[in-house]
Amino acid sequence: MKKLINLISEEVTKTFVSAGYDEKYGKVTLSNRPDLCEFQCNGAMAAAKEYKCAPFMISDKVAALLESDEMFESVESVKPGFLNIKMDTAFLAKYMNDMKDDEGRYGLEKAKKPLTIVVDYGGPNVAKPLHVGHLRSAVIGESVKRIAKFMGHNVIGDVHLGDWGLQMGLIITELRERKPDLVYFDESYTGEYPKEAPFTISELEDIYPTASGKSKSDESFKEAALLATKELQGGRRGYQALLSHIMNVSVTDLKRNYENLNVHFELWKGESDAQPYVPEMVEMMKEKGFAHMSEGALVVDVKEDTDTKEIPPCIILKSDGASLYSTTDLATLVMRMKENNPDRVIYLADARQSMHFIQVFRCARKTGIVPDTTELVHIGFGTMNGKDGKPFKTRDGGVMRLEYLLKEIDDEMLNKIKENQKEKENLNIDEAEAEQTAKTVALAAVKYGDLSNQASKDYIFDIDRFTSFEGNTGPYILYTIVRIKSILSKYEAKGGDISALKDAIMPAVNAGQKNLMLSLAKFNATIESAYEESAPHKICAYIYELANAFNGFYHDTKILSEENEELKKSYISLLVLTKEILEACIDMLGFSAPDRM
Numbered sequence: 001m002k003k004l005i006n007l008i009s010e011e012v013t014k015t016f017v018s019a020g021y022d023e024k025y026g027k028v029t030l031s032n033r034p035d036l037c038e039f040q041c042n043g044a045m046a047a048a049k050e051y052k053c054a055p056f057m058i059s060d061k062v063a064a065l066l067e068s069d070e071m072f073e074s075v076e077s078v079k080p081g082f083l084n085i086k087m088d089t090a091f092l093a094k095y096m097n098d099m100k101d102d103e104g105r106y107g108l109e110k111a112k113k114p115l116t117i118v119v120d121y122g123g124p125n126v127a128k129p130l131h132v133g134h135l136r137s138a139v140i141g142e143s144v145k146r147i148a149k150f151m152g153h154n155v156i157g158d159v160h161l162g163d164w165g166l167q168m169g170l171i172i173t174e175l176r177e178r179k180p181d182l183v184y185f186d187e188s189y190t191g192e193y194p195k196e197a198p199f200t201i202s203e204l205e206d207i208y209p210t211a212s213g214k215s216k217s218d219e220s221f222k223e224a225a226l227l228a229t230k231e232l233q234g235g236r237r238g239y240q241a242l243l244s245h246i247m248n249v250s251v252t253d254l255k256r257n258y259e260n261l262n263v264h265f266e267l268w269k270g271e272s273d274a275q276p277y278v279p280e281m282v283e284m285m286k287e288k289g290f291a292h293m294s295e296g297a298l299v300v301d302v303k304e305d306t307d308t309k310e311i312p313p314c315i316i317l318k319s320d321g322a323s324l325y326s327t328t329d330l331a332t333l334v335m336r337m338k339e340n341n342p343d344r345v346i347y348l349a350d351a352r353q354s355m356h357f358i359q360v361f362r363c364a365r366k367t368g369i370v371p372d373t374t375e376l377v378h379i380g381f382g383t384m385n386g387k388d389g390k391p392f393k394t395r396d397g398g399v400m401r402l403e404y405l406l407k408e409i410d411d412e413m414l415n416k417i418k419e420n421q422k423e424k425e426n427l428n429i430d431e432a433e434a435e436q437t438a439k440t441v442a443l444a445a446v447k448y449g450d451l452s453n454q455a456s457k458d459y460i461f462d463i464d465r466f467t468s469f470e471g472n473t474g475p476y477i478l479y480t481i482v483r484i485k486s487i488l489s490k491y492e493a494k495g496g497d498i499s500a501l502k503d504a505i506m507p508a509v510n511a512g513q514k515n516l517m518l519s520l521a522k523f524n525a526t527i528e529s530a531y532e533e534s535a536p537h538k539i540c541a542y543i544y545e546l547a548n549a550f551n552g553f554y555h556d557t558k559i560l561s562e563e564n565e566e567l568k569k570s571y572i573s574l575l576v577l578t579k580e581i582l583e584a585c586i587d588m589l590g591f592s593a594p595d596r597m
Contacts (some may be wrong), residue, residue, distance in 0.1 A: 001098060002105035002464040003528075004521040005030070005039070008071065008085065012041050015065045021047050021058060028085065034574065037076070037084035038518060044081035055081020089507035099520065100577050106584065108524040110152035119145045122258075122265060122349035123334040125251035127171055130257045130402040133459075136381045139450045139590065142263045146588045151531045156340060159170045159254075161270035163247060164328065167208065167411050169229030171246060172239055173221065174211035175199070176228075182239035193238070197245035201253045204246065208210045230322075233275065243272070256308040257403055260364045262443060262590050274331035278323060281334050281369070282316060290367045291316055302362035314359040333369050344375040346534065351380030351456060368491055379534055380460035384450070392461050403514040409446055412467050412473075414438035417597065429596060439592045440466070441475050444591040448474030451589055452540035472544050477586065480547040484579040485553070491562055491572050498576060501585030505577070506570035512549075512556040516574065519549040523581050527588070536589060543585045550578050 002010075005028060013026025024584035025043030032040070044058035051058065056079045063077035073086040087315070090353040093444045099107045121141020123136055141157065148155045175198070176185050182198055183189050198550060199207070199247060215222040232239040253269060258264070285291035290300050296319030303311045314326050336342060347357060386392045393399065400478035417434050429437065453459040469475045492498060508514035530538040559575070 001102060001109065001524060003107075003401050003525045004095060005525060007040055008087075011069060011071055012043075012062070012066065012083070012085075015062050015069075016043060016047075016183040019049065019058075019061050019065055024219075030416050031084070033084075037059075037086055039085040039087070041085065042081075044083065048081060057081075059083050087514075087518070089514060089517075091098060092514065092521070093505050093507045094569050095521055096517055096574065096577060098505045099523070100573065104584075106523050106577070106581055107521075108527050114153050114456055115343040116154045116156070117145075117158045117344045117346065118340055118342045119148075119346045120158050120160045120332075121145070122345075123162065123349065124159070124254055125162035125167060126254075126270070127167070127246055128177070128250075129205055130254065130397045132384060132402055132405055133399065134402060135261075135405075135446075136384055136450060137348040138258065138261055138263045139447050140348075140379065140455050140536060140589045142261075143451055143539075143588060144346060144348070144534050145448075146590060147527065147531050147536065147539070148532075148585070150527065150588055156267060156342075157265045158267040158269050158336075159258075159265040160332070161247075161251070161254075161268070163270035164227050164233070164245070164272045165274060165323070166225060167212075168243060168246070169225040169230055170211035170215055171204070171225070172209045172228040172232065172242055173225040176212070177244070183241050186238065189234075189238065194425055197249050197528075199245070199249065204249055225417060227240065233323075248494075251294045255333055260403065260406060260443075262592075269332075269335075271328045271332070272304045272552075274328055274335050277331040277334045278327060279562035281331055282327075285316060285367055288367070290363075295319070300363045300366065302359050302366065304362070311355075311358060311362075314363040316363075325356065326363070328358050329356075330364060330367075333360075333364050337370060337374070342374060344377060345370075346377045346379060348368040348381065350380050351382055353379050354378060377534070379455055380573070381455045382453075384461050385458055387460060389460070389463060406442065406446065409442040409463060409467065410435075410439050412463060413442040413445065416467065416469070417441070420597065431594075435474040437597060440592060440594045441478055441597065444474030444478050444586070444593075446474075447591050448477065448540060449491075451536040452544075453532060454535070454537050472540075474591065475542055475597075476581065477547050478593045479597055480550055481579060481582050481586075482595070482597045484550070484575050484582075484593055485593075487559060487575060488572065488579070495561075496569075496572065498572065501569055501576065504566075506567065509567065510553075510556055512553040512575070513571075516546075516549040516553045516578065518579060519546045520574075520581060523585075527585075530588075539588060543582055546578065546582060546585075550575075 009026060009028040012028050013023045016026040019378050025047040027043060028039050028041045028042065030039060031037045031314050043061065047058050048055040058076060059077040059081040063075045063083060066072060066075040071088055071091050073088045078084050078577045083567050103431055121137050121144070122592055123137055145155050158350065179198060184193065200429055211225065218325055228239065232243060247270070282291070285300060294313060297315050298312035298317040299315050303314050303595040315324055316327055318324060333345070336345060349357070361376040364376065365372070371377065384392050411412050414435060419431070421429055421434070445466040449461065450459070452472060465471070467475060469526040488498060508517055526538055526542040530536060557571065559568070559571045562571060
């Protein structure tokens with residue numbers, strides 16, 4: 001289906017042309033004065049100079065021609081030369097029925113040429129728990145992926161684990177100090193290694209910070225860790241087996257935590273998966289003259305003549321021959337091109353890493369790792385701050401584990417649901433349902449609280465505000481959906497048949513109903529824009545507007561008590577469409593709605 005704004009613009013443009021004016025003046029926009037009209041066209045103001053007449057002479061002429069157009073209730077010429085447009089309610093009702101008939105798409109056209117898109121949006125380090133710093137990449141990345149999938153593209157989410165480098169050497173060295181008799185440290189051992197890991201996730205999560213702390217104060221420990229890292233990367237059997245155990249134990253725990261966030265990856269690849277591609281990639285860069293030595297390191301110059309700021313060379317190998325993040329990211333691109341051949345690769349990472357991605361992207365293009373047809377995108381996000389405006393911390397100043405934060409919000413929401421139950425004596429929710437509902441609503445609070453902000457901006461993580469059932473919050477959106485579900489359930493309980501309501505939506509009978517229809521009609525334009533700009537916050541703004549429009553209609557209209565049966569069916573059909581669109585949108589944001597709250 002065409003977007004409503006495009007249909008209106010086409011009609012107005014056609015009329016400008018028939019009145020003798022250039023088609024470029026017929027563009028229509030949403031009204032910036034909704035108290036006066038719903039859409040507006042300011043083309044006559046711009047056309048006046050070209051046609052050497054007063055703007056209102058042009059707008060008067062176009063308005064007169066549009067007066068009998070069935071698409072519009074009214075088109076008014078307002079001095080000095082604006083066109084104020086109101087939609088015809090019958091035309092709008094037909095548009096609603098067409099949206100409803102387009103089941104699952106609601107007027108949004110699928111991509112005509114589906115792309116293969118890889119979204120890199122995890123980035124946790126193995127052997128370390130997820131903390132609040134991982135929240136934004138997971139939440140924004142999951143939504144970006146879901147929006148692209150809804151548009152009809154083939155989208156692959158990759159967690160891109162940090163499972164290589166010094167941290168592995170630190171873990172192995174600390175484990176050797178604690179359990180020196182483990183067979184993994186016997187270089188002469190040639191048998192099979194145990195299938196069970198020699199540590200639990202709790203032990204593993206203690207090993208890494210302990211080892212990291214030692215490496216900062218004990219030079220000999222750091223040297224041993226560097227040697228262990230080199231031996232691991234060189235293929236030492238026992239260390240490779242330990243890496244496998246570290247991965248299995250850590251990834252199992254990571255999957256559990258991501259599941260609690262309703263975040264899912266199609267690929268669980270790590271930096272280690274890209275390592276086999278490094279030697280050949282480095283040789284290629286040397287042979288083709290892209291890489292050269294600089295201060296002992298192997299680098300590729302990525303500065304361009306048009307740069308207005310200094311762009312340092314992309315370091316491929318350090319002076320000791322060790323890889324860096326840039327090496328791994330470039331090798332990962334080599335791997336992705338071979339395995340997935342993507343049209344676009346999107347990276348979710350802190351905005352402060354922008355220089356890293358500029359260097360990597362330029363190096364990848366210069367060396368031919370990716371063709372010009374493959375788009376490389378870095379979505380740099382701002383920081384999640386506490387109420388003090390500083391990066392979010394625990395009460396004692398540490399970095400909070402993500403599962404602890406989610407538990408805190410779950411508990412807060414459970415208390416609110418129990419309070420709500422006391423106020424509504426007929427709302428009998430048992431403990432198990434209350435706990436599950438609390439988790440569902442808490443997740444919406446967290447995700448909506450993050451996604452409703454433009455990704456590039458810092459934001460305040462305010463639990464009290466995010467968990468409120470009023471205002472621009474996730475719980476408010478869910479409460480609106482639950483309210484609609486309740487009305488529909490009551491309609492069915494009284495014998496109504498929702499499945500028989502095809503093309504039942506009638507022209508609006510009041511301003512609240514028309515406003516709801518106009519909000520619903522923005523769905524396809526909103527999702528298209530959110531996809532093109534990788535901007536989930538646009539969907540949040542849309543569903544907040546839609547929820548407000550529905551609640552305005554609900555308060556102004558007697559729905560279930562309407563005596564005119566056809567009109568009641570029209571209301572119910574409109575509610576079904578509203579519910580389905582709200583649910584489609586929150587699914588793209590990565591959360592769902594309960595049946596009761």
